Amino acid sequence: MTDFGNIIGPTDGRRRWGRAQNRAFTDPYKSLKKPLEPTVCPQCGAVYHGGRWQWAERPPHAHEEICQACRRINDNFPAGLITLFGSSLREHKEEILQIIQNQERIEKAEHPFNRIMKIDEEADKLVVTTTDIHLPRRIGESLKSALHGELTFDYEEDAYFVRVSWKCSD
Numbered sequence: 462m463t464d465f466g467n468i469i470g471p472t473d474g475r476r477r478w479g480r481a482q483n484r485a486f487t488d489p490y491k492s493l494k495k496p497l498e499p500t501v502c503p504q505c506g507a508v509y510h511g512g513r514w515q516w517a518e519r520p521p522h523a524h525e526e527i528c529q530a531c532r533r534i535n536d537n538f539p540a541g542l543i544t545l546f547g548s549s550l551r552e553h554k555e556e557i558l559q560i561i562q563n564q565e566r567i568e569k570a571e572h573p574f575n576r577i578m579k580i581d582e583e584a585d586k587l588v589v590t591t592t593d594i595h596l597p598r599r600i601g602e603s604l605k606s607a608l609h610g611e612l613t614f615d616y617e618e619d620a621y622f623v624r625v626s627w628k629c630s631d
C-alpha cells in the first residue's frame with residue numbers, strides 16, 4: 462500500500478507553511494478535490510470545465526467555488542514576491558510598470574491562477590506580490606532583458622514560495 466499523504470500535500474489543506482508535506486511543491490491553496498463540472502469562481506469568473514480552469518463564458522447551471530487565486534488574494538497570502546530597486550528605478554518607472562502589467566496579461570490569459578496581487582510603492586522600491594511562483598520569474602526575466610540590471614531568485618526549499626529581486630542598472 463502506498464501512502465500518498467506526503468506527495469499530494471497537507472491533508473488539512475491549510476498548513477500553508479507546512480514543511481515536509483510540501484516537498485513536491487504543491488500549492489497548499491490548490492484544492493485536493495477536483496471541482497464539479499462546470500464550476501465558476503464567483504469572484505473572478507474563472508471557469509472549471511473540461512478538467513481545467515480557464516477564462517470562458519459562465520456556463521448555465523454552474524457550481525460555484527472561490528478559486529485558489531482569489532482565496533490567496535482574500536487572505537492576502539502571496540506565493541511570490543518581486544522587489545525592484547536601484548537608483549534609476551524612478552526614471553524607468555513607466556516602462557517598468559508596463560512590462561510588469563504586460564507580463565501578467567500574457568501569463569494570466571493562459572494560467573488563470575497566475576496573477577498580480579498588489580504593486581506597492583515604497584521609498585525607492587517597488588514590491589509586486591503574486592498568486593503563484595511563476596509570474597515573478599517571468600517579470601524578472603523580462604525586466605532584465607529590456608533594461609539589464611541584476612536578477613536573483615530565491616525559491617523556498619520547503620514551501621510554495623519564491624522571492625525575486627531585480628536591481629535596475631544605473
Ligand SMILES: [Zn+2]
Pocket residue numbers: 502503504505506507527528529530531532
Ligand atoms: Zn477566482
